[in-house]
Amino acid sequence: MDTPLHERVRLALAPIAGTLAKISEDAVTTAESAASVLEIPHTDHYQPTRVHMARARMHKRLCGVDLGPWALDLGQRNNTPIHLRTEGLALRFLHTSGVVPAPGTNLARQYWYSNQGLFDDEALVARSVEMLLLLWTADFAAGTAFMRVVHPVGTWKYGEKAQTDLSIPLNDLEFFEDGGFDTRDDEEDLVMPSKREAAEETQEGAGSVSA
Numbered sequence: 001m002d003t004p005l006h007e008r009v010r011l012a013l014a015p016i017a018g019t020l021a022k023i024s025e026d027a028v029t030t031a032e033s034a035a036s037v038l039e040i041p042h043t044d045h046y047q048p049t050r051v052h053m054a055r056a057r058m059h060k061r062l063c064g065v066d067l068g069p070w071a072l073d074l075g076q077r078n079n080t081p082i083h084l085r086t087e088g089l090a091l092r093f094l095h096t097s098g099v100v101p102a103p104g105t106n107l108a109r110q111y112w113y114s115n116q117g118l119f120d121d122e123a124l125v126a127r128s129v130e131m132l133l134l135l136w137t138a139d140f141a142a143g144t145a146f147m148r149v150v151h152p153v154g155t156w157k158y159g160e161k162a163q164t165d166l167s168i169p170l171n172d173l174e175f176f177e178d179g180g181f182d183t184r185d186d187e188e189d190l191v192m193p194s195k196r197e198a199a200e201e202t203q204e205g206a207g208s209v210s211a
Contacts, residue, residue, distance in 0.1 A: 005130060005151065006166050012086055013149065013168065014176040015068035021171050023065070024136055024145035027057040032140045042141060050140050051095050058082060058093070084134075091149065093134045100135065100162035103155045113152040113163075134170070146171055 003011075031053035040046045059082055062072050070091070073083035082093040092112055094101060103109040112131045130151065137146045147170040154163035169175055 006168075009089065009130075009132065009149065009151070009166065009168060010176060012069060012089055013170065016070055017170050017176055018173055019065055019067070020134075020147060021145075021173075023058055023061045024138075024147055025143065026061060027054040028138045028140055028145045029143040030054070030057045032143060035140070051138070054138060054140075055082065055093070055095065085129075088129060089132060090129050091132045091134050093136060096135045096137060098135075098137050100133070100150055100152070100164060102158045102160065102162075103152075104158070110155050113155050115151070115153055 031050045034053055035046070035050055040049060059072075062082065062084075063074075067084065069086045070084045071086065073085060076083055084091040084093075103113040112133075115131050133150050133152060135148055135150060138144070149166075149168040149170060150162070150164040151166035152163060153165050156163055
């Protein structure tokens with residue numbers, strides 16, 4: 001019998017959940033420390049600067065730790081979402097205010113969100129890779145970060161309910177011990193992102209379409 005997707009994801013993430021939580025918080029505090037030295041104020045205009053610094057710090061830390069069955073995709077272009085891969089699963093990091101961001105018109109993001117062949121490519125379909133999103137939310141002033149993994153199953157427009165069938169909180173390590181899972185979408189997914197958040201999400205979506 002095939003292992004259900006939620007269990008496959010839980011088992012695959014269990015060895016690295018604690019590591020990812022620590023790395024995300026380190027990235028947020030390091031970015032804030034650098035921003036403080038540079039006297040960068042806490043305004044919406046400079047929020048992307050903190051996000052970019054935190055993501056760069058995450059990538060650097062991920063290059064130097066044991067990720068177990070996962071491998072860091074080193075082929076991604078600079079300043080694009082981080083990708084981790086393991087057998088049958090691909091994990092794409094996206095910064096968000098808490099909502100599951102809509103894919104917009106970007107073909108690469110639509111391909112990832114649809115979890116089906118966006119293009120008529122038999123090689124892609126044959127790989128049977130499930131696309132996952134690791135959403136990370138940062139409170140730079142507090143030095144905290146929250147991460148959760150979702151499995152998108154379709155595309156949607158900004159402000160519409162996210163089409164996902166799996167949500168896993170990476171910061172809750174007890175989750176991986178008791179085997180619990182949540183297939184429901186949070187109410188926050190119904191919130192319309194701000195124009196700034198939408199612009200950031202569109203920028204982060206301009207990555208590779210490879211799975």
